[in-house]
Structure formats: C-alpha cells, structure tokens
Amino acid sequence: MSNKVHLEEVNIHFGKTHAVRDVSMSFPENSVTAIIGPSGCGKSTLLRSMNRMHDLVPSARVTGKILVDNGDIYGRGVDPVSIRRRVGMVFQKPNPFPAMSIYDNVVAGYKLNGRLPREEANEIVESCLKRVALWDEVKDRLKTNAMTLSGGQQQRLCIARTIAVKPEVILMDEPASALDPISTLKIEELIEELKTRYTIIIVTHNMQQAARVSDYTAFLYMGDLVECGETKKIFTTPEQKRTEDYITGRFG
C-alpha cells in the first residue's frame, strides 16, 4: 500500500505557541488512520494543516513538508482552494448549510465549478447519498430543509457533501463526538466502508473509537508524535512507555 499523505518534520506555531513539533509520518492510501492524544496535544492543529485550513488564522505558521501524492501542498504557487478540493474535511459538529435543502447541500461544493446540468446533479446526489447510506432515509424528501434531519443524519449529509467534490483524502475532526451512541456507530460503520475509496484521517479523543475504526493509530503528546503504527499493535503491544501509559489510563 502506498502512502497518500506524507508529513516531513512538520512544525506548527501559533504566535509563540509551538503546537506541533517535528512530526514526520505517513498515511497509507485507502486506510483509516486515527490521531489520538490528550486534549490540547495538537491533534486538530495537525489535521487542519493537511488541507491548509490554518491559512485563515493569521498567527498560524506551518513549516516542514506536507506531501499529498508526493506534491508539497505548501509549495510555492499551490492554491489552497484547489488543495481543499482534493483534501476534504468533516467537522466535529454537523454543519449542513441551514438555508439549503438536502439536495442542494450535497451539490453545494460541486456547484462552485459553474452551472450543473440537472441530470448530472441528480446523479451525484443519489450516488453520494447512497454511499453514506442516507439515500433510503431521505430520498422522498430531498427538497426539504437539511436542518430537519437528526444530528447523525446531518453528519452523514456533511460527509456526502464532502465526497461529492471527489476528494482523495478526507480529514475528520472528532466527527462523532456531538452524536448519540447509535449515530456514532453508524458513522463508524460508514468510515469503514469509505476507506475502500478514500484515505481517511480521523482525530478522536475517544480511544475506544480509534481502536474500533482505524487501521493505523498515531499518538500525539504535547505536540510530539510519540508513536505511530498499526492500531492492533498500538492497543495491545505499544512500543513506547508513554503510549502504553496513555492507552491504559495511567496519566497525571
């Protein structure tokens, strides 16, 4: 399996805060990699560097190399807007566009490219909603407002919206932490299925969730990458003492 995303000595500063230190690691293609670690260790910060969401924060500074398909996304002349189409993102709280219908939400990103013929749009909506296992639940009310869906459905809609623009990598920042347990399980199942087509990187501070959904796990601690490897290994026989302590609940 080749590496889809590759980090080389990535450092991220916010003003004087050094939030991520010298992180080098790879994310294999068509697999789920979980990033775990205590609150404030830099998980979200690291994740957001991978589709240049930090460009919006004036104080943020990213150094080192972040390669997607061997191309440096922070390279000169690289347009963040086009990077974000290749590297999609799903957020903690479901955030469908409230003024739009379910249908419009799915094609919201796709439409930015210009007018979209009716049939093509229909096709995209159907295939994306099917892929997130939402089609059967909403096919009779595609034109109703997206906010009429439940939290879990909204999150799946957001995932549909993200895959509609045909990304290669999907970043997820605690995608289920605002959901009830059953919706959480549904999202986890979905992640399992999506990994056949996309490279998925997920931040979660629920260790059990990381254990359940991911193929690889990276453990961050105070901005450092402590250990990174197969999830099975990390959760049964980690190599680093700090990983072991964190995973077994020995902190403080």
Place this chain on the structure above:
Amino acid sequence: MSNKVHLEEVNIHFGKTHAVRDVSMSFPENSVTAIIGPSGCGKSTLLRSMNRMHDLVPSARVTGKILVDNGDIYGRGVDPVSIRRRVGMVFQKPNPFPAMSIYDNVVAGYKLNGRLPREEANEIVESCLKRVALWDEVKDRLKTNAMTLSGGQQQRLCIARTIAVKPEVILMDEPASALDPISTLKIEELIEELKTRYTIIIVTHNMQQAARVSDYTAFLYMGDLVECGETKKIFTTPEQKRTEDYITGRFG
C-alpha cells in the same frame, strides 16, 4: 444495605407522550446506580422525577410513588423546594453561577436563601472543596470568578455546591459527557469516593462509563425498565435478551 430511594409503578407523561412506563425499582443506600439506555428512552425524565424538577414543566405529569426514606416526595403538602435540598442534582454541562466567585458558588445554596455566618461559610467551602478534590487546585484563588476554571474543575465545583447543602441523594445527568477524557476520569473517581456518604444515581449513555462507576445498573428501553441489577452481572451475564443485545451493540 437498605434502600434509599424507591420507585413504585412510576409513570411519567408529557402531554400525550408516555415517557416512562410503570417503573418500579430501588436504589440502595450508599451506592452508585447507573441508568442506561438508548437516546430518548426516558433516562433523564426518570431521573428528574426524583427531585421534582418536572414541577416546572406544565405539561409533565408524574404518577405512582417515589419514596425517599419511605416518604412519598409527591405527597400532599410536600414542598418541592425542601425535596430538592435532600435530593441534589448535577447536570450535563457544568453550570456554576457565572456572576459568582468560586467561594460564593460553593455556598450558593445557603446564600441564595439568606445570610450565612462567615466562619461557617469558610468551613463549608473548605470541606466541600476538599471532598471533591478541588481544594488544592483553587485554595489560592477562592475569590476569582468561577468561570475561570476548566470544564472539569467547574463540574467538580458544581458537585461541591450540591453537597454543600447536605443532600442525601445526588442525581447526576450525564455529568461527564461535556468533558474531555481526563476530566471524565476525575469525575468518575470522585463519584467512587462520594458514594461512601451519598446515594448516587447517574444517567449516562456511555455504557463503558456505567460499567466503570456503578454498583448497580438499570436498563431502560422506550420508557420501560427492562432489567436492573448488579453492574457486574448486567455487563457479563444479563438476564434479558434485550439487555444483552443493547450491551453487546446489537441494535437496529
């Protein structure tokens, strides 16, 4: 161990919704009982009936008997205000009074009802904060605003505030679901310690949490009490098929 709280055929309606059906069960003294079940099954509703918080909802109707120390708290002439002093409550989101200092928050239960001599107040503050293991962290800044504390500290402050009015029973409605994992563990530890003095009833939709903290577990499903017994038993060898299915993640 005697039973502190006892429910007999409790039914709770909201208008036409029958949220809790014919629940009869007991909560043993000085123990932690967890109420688990899928979202919307009536966990919070049942919990809130035990200190008459439903009195504020005009459409709510509670029938059956809820006995605390063998006294019916819905009996004629029973003042809900005094019930609530005996049966304290801790909520999902930490909710310290934002306009008050840490100190004032702890004694809020007294101060809001009238004056409290200085020395007595000092004593209460110290002992309660110690009991929730917050004293060492805040003793040098008792007069600062309570909102300057972290989420986990705020929740412990809320617990201190609750035990300050010397309740016998403490109800907790998902007390850690808004907290990060480490704060969650701290709260769980605290619950473990508090049970030597109080009867604790906790609602959680995190099954693992219920397994960790509780001595007894009750499983609610669509308003029905399906099973109730020792936590150890419920989680290894439940008697009801429905409990087994829920606990092993077989739903839908």
Place this chain on the structure above:
Amino acid sequence: MEREHFSKQFDTELNDIREKLLEMGGKVEVMIANAMKSLVERDTELAEKTIAFDHEINNLEMVIDEKCLEVLARRQPAARDLRFITLALKIVTDLERIGDQCANIAKRSRELNQEPSLKPYIDLPRMAQAASDMVKEALDAFVRGDDALAIKVCEDDQFVDELNEQIQRELLTFMMGDPSTISRAIKINHVSKCLERIADHATNVAEMVIFMVKGKDIRHTIA
C-alpha cells in the same frame, strides 16, 4: 439464530475467530484419527507426520490468541461476546493440549512400531473414537451455543474414563503374566491415559460452553 451486531466488522471478526476455532478443532480431530491409525496400522511414517503436525496446531493457537486479544482491545466486548472471547482464549489452550496428547500418542506409536505387536487394539480405537466425538461435539456446542449438547459431552466423559480403567487393568494382567511386555504395556497405558486426557479437555470445553450460554459456571460441580 442470533441478531447481528450493529458493526458488521465486529461480526466478521467474531466469525473469523469462530471459524479458526472450528478449523483447529477439525485439525485436532484429524490428528487424533491419524495418531490412532499410526498405532493400529503400525504406520511409523504417519506417526512422524502427526508429530510434525502438532506445529500447525501450536501456530493456530497463537493466531487465535492474537485475534482474541485484538478484539478485546479494539471492540470492548461485553456479556455474551465477552464470554465468547474469553472462552475462546481458554478453549484454544485445551485444543492445543489435545494436539500435544496426539503427538504423545504418535510418539508412543513410533516406539511401539519398533517392537512386535502386543495384542490387537480393540478398546483403544473405541476410546479414541469416543474422545474424538467428544471434541467434535464440544466444539459444535461452542459454536452453536448449544448447551444441551455440551451437557451430553460432560456425561460422555464417564464412558471414556471407564474404558481407560478397563484398559489399565487389562494391561496390568499382561505385564504380570509376561514381564517382557512391560515396556510395551507401559507405552500403551500411556496412550490410554492420553486419550483419557483428551476426553477431559473436551469436557472442559463443554463446561465452559455451558458457562458461555447460560452464564453459569458449572466447572468443578459435576466432577
């Protein structure tokens, strides 16, 4: 028969363990059969093969152990699933020991084949068949969650024990009568003990199956 997990992946993993256990059970049965065949038909080559085959059983034990550990770490199973996994962990040890016993039988068979035959084996194959059936049924009970079958296995142990005692008495008579048979008789005696232990292990499995299904621990109560 049973409801599926919400997580298909979890179901897959549990099924995987179940299948691997069955596979191991199947291999163990073959091993019992082969070990006995090598003895009865004085087939030293088959005995060698059987001894070598133990290696595979050992490997399977480690694979299943690892899988169980992984499921425990990644899925936090509870109730029936938890009992299933922990008992898989224990059953696999029993199966591995059965494999060891088969290897022991094969070793004795290898030695016995060097010497002239003492007497035709009549009870021993019957005993082996009974033990083998018990292993099979215990595993079936485990996989199907069938406690009735498991109880039957526990009861069958009695029969194997009786056969064992009978064989021992018989061998003693042989040895007393003809000291030259002592060395061979001791070896045959050892085979009989091995078969008895195999039946014991099957009984262990069956007892644990009852625990898994009923949630009641009946070990050390009947025996």
Place this chain on the structure above:
Amino acid sequence: MEREHFSKQFDTELNDIREKLLEMGGKVEVMIANAMKSLVERDTELAEKTIAFDHEINNLEMVIDEKCLEVLARRQPAARDLRFITLALKIVTDLERIGDQCANIAKRSRELNQEPSLKPYIDLPRMAQAASDMVKEALDAFVRGDDALAIKVCEDDQFVDELNEQIQRELLTFMMGDPSTISRAIKINHVSKCLERIADHATNVAEMVIFMVKGKDIRHTIA
C-alpha cells in the same frame, strides 16, 4: 516500579487479581509439598487432605476467572493491562491443572501406602522440589513482570524432563526384575509424569509472562 492508574479503583482490582493469583500459587506449592510428603512419609491422612484441598484450588480458579471477566467488562483494559488479564485467565487454568496433578499424586500415594514400600524415594523429591520452584518462580516473574526470571524457568524445564526420563528407566529395570513391583512401579511412574507435567505448566506460565512483558509470543519456539 510502575505508574499507577488514573483510577485507583482499577488499580485495586488489578492488584486484587494479582494477589489472588499469588495466593493460588502459594496454595499450589503447599499442595505439591504435601502430596510429596504424603508419598515419602507414607502419610495417607495427608494424602486425603491434599485430595480434598484440590477443591479450594478449583474454587479459586472460578473466583479469579470471574474477577477477570468483571474487569474486562467494566474497565476495557488495553495493552499491558489487557495482556495481564488475558494471561491471568490462562495462568489460572495452568494452576488449576497443577492442583489436579497434585491430587493425582496424592491418589497414587494413597494407593502406594497400602502396599509395602518399593524403594526409598531420592530422585522424586528432588524433581518435586524443582517443579515447585519453577511454579514459584514463574508466578514471581508474572507478578513482577520479570522476563529474565521467566526465561530461567523455561530453561529449568530441561532438568525436570531429564529427571523424569531417568526415573522411568529406573522403574522399568525394577519391573523387569520383579513383576510383583509392576503395579507399584506404574504408580510411581505416574507420579513422576505428574511432576513433569507440573513443570510443563510452570513453563507455560513463564512463556506467557514473557509475552506479557515483552509483547512477544515465544510459545512453541524454544520447545
């Protein structure tokens, strides 16, 4: 030696299992000693006691199993803790089997005490001491997470195996020489085999300890 868990309760539970295991180990050692003493000193009463004592070991097995299951269900242990619990589950089986073997020794001792003594026991007590030490050291290694000690236990098994073979050869000579000793010799042979199996179980425990500490499964690699 090791950092504490965030949850003291969890630490308490793990320690509880650890202590129960040690207690079981201690009882098993006493059982080995008593079984041997009943044999060497021809003390039938002690033999009876030892056989009855097996019951306690069996009970402890169930108690520890239940505790492990409870911790698995309630704490969702991972990594080292998970390995600890799963291995406790397996070790407890080994200890129980050691108890069974001791009972078997005591049974043989009871029978042997009815007959005149065959010869003074010299190698058997040495073997018993070695096996008992191995059990003790294996448990120490488990509790302390000491892989070096565990490796030593694995190596010691060799010594016990050799003693066993020596005893068997010796007994064969006896039996050949005097058919009237056959019945007793077979029983003593059985005792020796029991001790050998006890040492094997201790080795199993040691191997698993190495897995727990190092995370590496070395079972079936040295042997």
Place this chain on the structure above:
Amino acid sequence: MHGMAYRKAKNHLMNLVMLACTLAVLIPLGLIFFHILKMGVSSLSLDFFTQIPKPTGEAGGGMANGMLGSLIMIGGASLIGLPIGILGAIYLAEFGGSKVSTVIRFGADVLSGTPSIITGMVAYTLLVVPMKGFSGLAGSVALALIMIPIVLRTTEEQLKMVPGSLREASLALGVPFWRTSLKVTLRSAMSGVLTGILLAVARVSGETAPLLFTALGNQFWSRDISQPMAALPLQIFSFAIAPYEDWHKLAWAGALVLVTVMFVLSLTARFFGRSRHSG
C-alpha cells in the same frame, strides 16, 4: 464550467466592491464627525456649561438650563420606565411562552417602533391637556414610553440568554423560584441588562421630538417638573433653525456636548458588554 481563474477574478472584484461600500458609508459619517468637532470645539466655552441662553442678538450665553432639564427628565423617565421594563421582562423570560406573552412582546415591538413624536402627542393629550400646561413631567413620561420597550426587550433577551441549566442548578439547590429569578437569573444577566439600560438612556437623552409639545422648552432655569422645562436637544434644534450665526455656534457646542455624552454612555455600555463576554 468556470475555471479557477474566473472564480478568483470574481473574488477580487467583489472584494473591491465591498471596500467601495465601506468607504461610501464611512465618508459622510466622517464628515459629520469632523464638523461637529471643528465647529463645536471652537464654540465651546465655560459659559456654555454655566449660563442660560442670552436673548437674541446678545453674544455669549450657554445651555446650562437645558442640560439640567435633560438630566431631570431622564431621571424621571428612568424611575418610571426601568421597573416596568425589567419586571415585565422577567415575566416574559420566566413565565412566557404562551400566547399572551407573544402578544405582549409584539406590543413592545410596536411601541418601540412607534415614531417618538407620537409618544409626544400621546403625552400631550394625557398630561399637558388635563394639567393645562406643558411640563417636565409630561416630558419624562414621554421619554419613559420610549425607554420601556427598549429596556423590556433587551432585558428579556439577556434573561433568555441565561442558560436554563443555571436556573435548574439553583432550583436543584432548593432555592425558591422568585429568589432564583432575582438572584441567579437576573444577576447573571446583569451586565447585559445594564448595557440595555445605558443604551436606553443614551437613546432618550438625544430625543427631541417627544419633548416638542410636552416639556416645550424654557429660556430660563427650570427645576419644577410641573412647569415647562428646558432640554439640551430642544435647544440645539431651535438654535439650529434660527437664522443667527451666534446661535448656530451654540447649537454646534450643544451638539458636541451631546455627542460626547452619548459616546461616554455607549463606551460604558460596551465595557459592561465586554466584561460579560470575558467573564
């Protein structure tokens, strides 16, 4: 399909358009500032704060009586308006939710949307006509009518923003509802409520229209609220439309003072508002 280049160009163009809008908004407002400052500072003197207006033609004089009158009437308006507004808001926030409170809310909105001159007319028919004369009291009432809906709605919003969990926390401690409302809910919202009050005061202190036929204005010192009373905005108005250069200067000075007062009030309000967010 649009290319990236097209999308980027559009982005830049729209940025420019929005910048232009901002300038178009800021320039006239800047001019107003500039003139008030320039004319006001040059016309301001100590006399302005101590003297009453001089008769036409005489140079000098000030608006001291207007300032005093404004203060008295605003005080009166607050005395009437604040209790009604705040307690009414408590009703809406705590017991509201039914149809009645929707109607009350709507009424308050209508009241605050009513042009201020109309409150003046109403105060005129209600007080001036029966009392047979213009009076400071009538002015106060007119101003109070303007304050009430502002205070009511801002207070209600603030009370509603207090999370229900806080109320529940207090009730769960065994505190009666009324104490909870006053000591927890209202107190938690206090800074927001104060902001609302300050904004309401700021608003009425600049009101002119409702005073035209209630307080009417007074050339002399006036402290008796049953008599016509001077007010700063009224004086600015009448001096501005008068054809005298001197009076224009005084009007500019008055404007500067009024604007300064407004600034101070809104800055204070902002301060309260901010401390709420950071606290």
Place this chain on the structure above:
Amino acid sequence: MLTDSTGAQHSRQRDLASETALRGTPETENILQTVTKREKEQAKGMKGDLVFRYLTTCFAFSILAILALMLYEMTGESMPSIRAFGWKFVSSSDWDAVQGVFGALPYLYGSVVSSVLALLLATPLSIGAALFITEIAPARWGTIIAPLVELLAAIPSVIYGLWGVLVMAPWLQSTVQPFLIEHFGFIPLFQGAPYGVSMLAAIFILMIMVVPIITSITREVLLAVPLSQKEAAIALGATRWETIKMAILPYGKSGILGAAILGLGRAIGETMAVTMVIGNAPNISLSLLSPAYTMPSVIANEFAETTSKLHGSALMEIGLILMVVTLIVNGLARLLIWSVSKSANGGAA
C-alpha cells in the same frame, strides 16, 4: 402536579402517626419545633413565588395597557377630523388652517418617497460595508471601524439635522444640485431650481442616518454566523466570495432583512433631521430638488401651535396614520423574520 390521591392520603396518615408517636420526650419536642419552623419557611417560599408571579405579570401587561391607551387616545382625538374629512383626508392635498380644510396627501407622499429611496440607497451599502468589516478586512480594522459605526448609530437625530441644515444643504445647493440640473435636467427627477433644503437633502440625511443602524445590525448578524458554517464552505474549496455567497449570506438572510426593515421604520418615523432639511413645503413634485414635507415634520411644526380644534385633530389623524403605518411595517418585518427563522430552525427542534 398530579399525584394519585391514595398516595397523598397514605403519606398524611403516616405523618400523623409519627407525630403522635414522637410527642413526649424533650428531644422529640425539639425535632417537632424545627419541623414546624421548616414548614413555615416552606410556606413562605411558596407564597413568595405566587406574589412574584402576579407582580411581574402586572408589569408585563402594563405594556399592552399603554399601547391600548395610546391607540384609544389617538383615535379619540382624531375623530373630529375623521368625521369631517373621511377618506378625502388622505387623497386631498389642501391644507389650510385658516379655512379649516385639511388633506394629508403631500405629507404621506413625502414620507413614503423619502424613506423608501433612502432605504434603497442605504441597504446595499450597509451590507457591503458589514461584509467588508467582518469577512474581508484584517481583524484589526474591524475592531476599529465597527465601534465607530455603532457610535454613529447612537447619535441623536437632532445632530444629523444640525449638520444637514448647516453643512449639507448649503453644499447641495452650491454644487450637487446645479450639477444634477445641468447634466441630468432632462430627467423629471432632477428638474427645478437648487434650493438646498429639499427632498434630496432629506433622502441623503435619512440614508446617512440609517446606514449605521443597518450596518451594525448586519455586522452582528454576520458575526453570529457560526465558524463551522464558514469552515464548511472553505473546506469544500470555496473562495472567499463563494463562502460569503454560499454560507454567510443565506445564514444571515433573515437578520439582514430585519435590519433593513428596522431602518425603514426608523426612516418613516424620523422627525427632527428631516424637518430641518426637507424644506417643509407641502408639494407633491416629481423633482427631488424641490422642498417637500413629511408627516412627522408637519406634526413637529404645527402641533404646539394649533389654530383650531380641527387643526389639532387633523394632526392627530396624521399621527394615527403614522402609527398605523409603522405598526404595519414592523408587523410585516416581524412576520417575515419569524417565517424565515422558523423554516431555518424548525427542523432543529
């Protein structure tokens, strides 16, 4: 709160039983005392809640009372005029206090034209400015400009009027209006003589006055758009303008609409500034350059010095019309905002 009656009876019986059983020893006496003390406190608590509820209810209802009283008074005072002129009052443009003939059409016309045109100019500018401040300008600019705009929204109208009449009107008269007449004189809107004080001046001053209001409310609405909405768009690969179009404006739609309508209400009712710059001539003229009159202005100018009862009543009727118009505008705004926000939030509940 309902309880089944048997339960209540049951507990009362038990209470009695325990009381009789306890009486006698000094200790129990003590307990009884504390119990009764506690009960008294409870009773006080429950009574306090009742009193509190009635009190706040009274104050809340006084709003409705005030409103009713206002409408009643205004209608009552307008009755003479309504009886005398009927519908002619709004269709006629004769306003002669000496002859006692009153028609309010010029005032209506002036009010509507000045406020609607001012709003049409102000709204796009305000939205553009608010977007610039919140979304485009560096954060530091925003923190400077925004409070400035907010302060401007608080400046009293009399001061706008002062500036309008002393600075803007002369400038219009000397430069803008001649220019318009010269280059755009062919359009009826810009015909006539340059007076300075005029409909145009009123429109300008109203625009300048409502711009800060609409801008600051719009800005708050935009700030309330959750970051998650913006991030959603950005993560889909939207440019800044596309983000505004896709996420921000739709989310803030109802709030912005409300802001605009609030501006309209303010513009219609605005008295002082307009009175000072519109010229106060009851004309109905297509030209924006000629003086005009508005409803609030005529009230402000004439109400204190009415010549007859009918004159006062006519002014009252204008006030009544003004009030009804603002009521309708505000009511409409409210309904609009409600319907929009309902469709957005309704599902979330």
